Amino acid sequence: MDVKSRIEELRKEIEYHNNKYYNEDSPEISDYEYDKLSVELRKLEAEYPEFSMEDSPTKKVGGTVKRELRKVEHDVPVISLQDVFGKEEVYEYVNKMIVELNKPKFVVEKKIDGLSVVLRYHNGELTEGITRGDGVIGESVYENLLEIKNIPKIIPSKLPYLEVRGEVYISNKAFEKANKKQEEIGGKKYQNPRNLAAGTLRQLDPSIVRDRNLDIFVFNLEISEGKEFTSHSETLEWLKNQGFKVSPDFTVCETADEVWDYISKVGNERWNLQYAIDGAVVKVDNLEDRKKLGMTSKVPRWAVAYKYPPEQKETIVKDIIIQVGRTGRLTPLAILEPVRLAGTTVSKATLHNQDVINEKDVRIGDTVIVQKAGDIIPEVIKSIPEKRPADSKPYVIPNICPICGEATVRDENGADTRCINSECDAQATRSISYFVSKDAMNIVGFGKSKVEALMSEGYIKDIGDIYQLENYKDEILEKNVIGREKSVNNLLNAINESKNNNIDKLITGLGIKNVGKQSAKVLAENFADMDEVANANYDQLINLPDFGDTMVNDIIKYFRSEKYHTIISKLKEYGVNVISKSSETKSDDSRFEGMTFVITGTLPTMKRDEASSLIQSLGGKVSGSVSKKTSYVLAGEEAGSKLTKAETLGITIIDEEEFKNMIK
Numbered sequence: 001m002d003v004k005s006r007i008e009e010l011r012k013e014i015e016y017h018n019n020k021y022y023n024e025d026s027p028e029i030s031d032y033e034y035d036k037l038s039v040e041l042r043k044l045e046a047e048y049p050e051f052s053m054e055d056s057p058t059k060k061v062g063g064t065v066k067r068e069l070r071k072v073e074h075d076v077p078v079i080s081l082q083d084v085f086g087k088e089e090v091y092e093y094v095n096k097m098i099v100e101l102n103k104p105k106f107v108v109e110k111k112i113d114g115l116s117v118v119l120r121y122h123n124g125e126l127t128e129g130i131t132r133g134d135g136v137i138g139e140s141v142y143e144n145l146l147e148i149k150n151i152p153k154i155i156p157s158k159l160p161y162l163e164v165r166g167e168v169y170i171s172n173k174a175f176e177k178a179n180k181k182q183e184e185i186g187g188k189k190y191q192n193p194r195n196l197a198a199g200t201l202r203q204l205d206p207s208i209v210r211d212r213n214l215d216i217f218v219f220n221l222e223i224s225e226g227k228e229f230t231s232h233s234e235t236l237e238w239l240k241n242q243g244f245k246v247s248p249d250f251t252v253c254e255t256a257d258e259v260w261d262y263i264s265k266v267g268n269e270r271w272n273l274q275y276a277i278d279g280a281v282v283k284v285d286n287l288e289d290r291k292k293l294g295m296t297s298k299v300p301r302w303a304v305a306y307k308y309p310p311e312q313k314e315t316i317v318k319d320i321i322i323q324v325g326r327t328g329r330l331t332p333l334a335i336l337e338p339v340r341l342a343g344t345t346v347s348k349a350t351l352h353n354q355d356v357i358n359e360k361d362v363r364i365g366d367t368v369i370v371q372k373a374g375d376i377i378p379e380v381i382k383s384i385p386e387k388r389p390a391d392s393k394p395y396v397i398p399n400i401c402p403i404c405g406e407a408t409v410r411d412e413n414g415a416d417t418r419c420i421n422s423e424c425d426a427q428a429t430r431s432i433s434y435f436v437s438k439d440a441m442n443i444v445g446f447g448k449s450k451v452e453a454l455m456s457e458g459y460i461k462d463i464g465d466i467y468q469l470e471n472y473k474d475e476i477l478e479k480n481v482i483g484r485e486k487s488v489n490n491l492l493n494a495i496n497e498s499k500n501n502n503i504d505k506l507i508t509g510l511g512i513k514n515v516g517k518q519s520a521k522v523l524a525e526n527f528a529d530m531d532e533v534a535n536a537n538y539d540q541l542i543n544l545p546d547f548g549d550t551m552v553n554d555i556i557k558y559f560r561s562e563k564y565h566t567i568i569s570k571l572k573e574y575g576v577n578v579i580s581k582s583s584e585t586k587s588d589d590s591r592f593e594g595m596t597f598v599i600t601g602t603l604p605t606m607k608r609d610e611a612s613s614l615i616q617s618l619g620g621k622v623s624g625s626v627s628k629k630t631s632y633v634l635a636g637e638e639a640g641s642k643l644t645k646a647e648t649l650g651i652t653i654i655d656e657e658e659f660k661n662m663i664k
Ligand SMILES: NC(=O)c1ccc[n+]([C@@H]2O[C@H](COP(=O)([O-])OP(=O)(O)OC[C@H]3O[C@@H](n4cnc5c(N)ncnc54)[C@H](O)[C@@H]3O)[C@@H](O)[C@H]2O)c1
Pocket: 017, 018, 020, 021, 022, 027, 028, 029, 030, 031, 032, 034, 035, 061, 062, 079, 080, 081, 083, 109, 110, 111, 112, 113, 114, 115, 116, 117, 166, 167, 219, 247, 278, 281, 305
């Protein structure tokens, strides 16, 4: 490829990732990989000025400005930092400064991985807070910043005007908590603390900021009207005294050795810190020197950011196992001796396919180097053949499927190995297709092709996931997984309606061996709800009409299985009816007839599925989303957006105690 095309390609690629990162808070590549692309582009542009361009991404900072937030112009352009990578580059920079300046000192600080904000104080009072935006115009996030405890709202010094800059971030603990919550509500996990912090700060609802516990480190004083300082370290000390939480453990150095020692020390403790850092910043300390050095259009000359390479560790491949995907693809997975890597313990890494295994020559028993791709997904970088056991053999993916034992085939023009036995891979698809079929839950319009499409996109793995689909409606539409809006709406409506089916349809849908439509009806007539059916003993079942010994044993075996318990608690949670409408033993209290409840948050004593069974047993319906038709929202601790929606629609919100009073 010629240079010009490469430059154009890099620009496009970088613009693409900028948008993902800054505007959508959802990057696709690691920062390290991104930084390498930027460096390559900058070097090429410097070398070939004839291809230079005014609006190249190397000349711009950050993202665009979000429309809904108020725009504010910056007093001081909010610029970025020049990246440096190796030890040599750090020495080169520091030594160059030592030659250029008169006995300079350097402040080295941790580079916190969050997002930049500028805080403004008038006469000692916080009056404005702005994101970086494109460096010239940012967005006001003042109301949100008021919710961050560690930002002082009033400071002792009443300077007419003070402007400071800091990094808003979310601690590892708060990040984990937020992800746990996502898991509980079945939402998508956040990728990393930086993106969550950025996403949160740009929320329009300040209460979300309070919930998520954002924090800040202040790292620079920009303007202090009426007060002079001589050095950066002095400003940090002063800011500390004013109640700011400043750059943690910054240090003042005089030589390149000292600077490098501190950078290495921070690098070693990096993964034990309570917050994410992506580098260390080396800054010239003297403020006069800084002025003299000035800046380029994008970065100051008085500082550089050293970026730590992704952490790599050695470990041992204990085994290679084969997983069979829903499409029949065989994926080799390396089982590793657990190793602490970039903040988490890693014990598995995908080896993708035979070609990758061959190329890296990874064998069972090998010592390998691992790192996390994109700071998230563990990968094997290479094996170390010198440390290999003498009798080791190259690894070959088996030519029989580990699930069904049938012969596998290698894709003609791809690297993948597959099990093409339709019985094998179709298993999951088949059981879901059966669940939605006419005899079972009768979800109209849910054909096999839709089931397959939703499965291969990862939206459904089991029958419980069907009732979560409405949460992904926008995504499903956007990706055109199962057609247009109208057909998606029809399908979601049909799914919702099926929640009210009598339990004979549900029992049929579970696909219990030897239990068809007819036997399911009998079960529904003889027990009050799913729990009773599931707890029925041999004697109770064998006395039912046409129930034989084999069938009864199959029923008992099924309802005792882990699989059933997982599925039923999901179904209950999503509001699928589990109460028999045809049972003679049914309770005749239907005080909730015609009412719809939505349950959100964690209730103090009841489990959500308990509450939902109770509502249904008293004739009410439980729905997953708040609408005008909702009668009550039963809300517990940490109820999220559903609560907000209920408030806007004016729907009565009750807590557990009030709910208990209703059922007394
Ligand atoms: N993965 C992707 O797709 C993708 C895309 C775009 C950008 N990025 C990442 O975004 C970053 C580039 O953006 P950038 O312009 O913010 O540059 P930068 O992150 O390299 O450096 C500048 C920023 O560092 C922050 N910072 C933290 N602690 C600091 C301290 N003690 N002193 C000074 N500054 C401190 C400031 O907010 C400052 O704006 C890179 O890390 C890059 O990898 C990634």
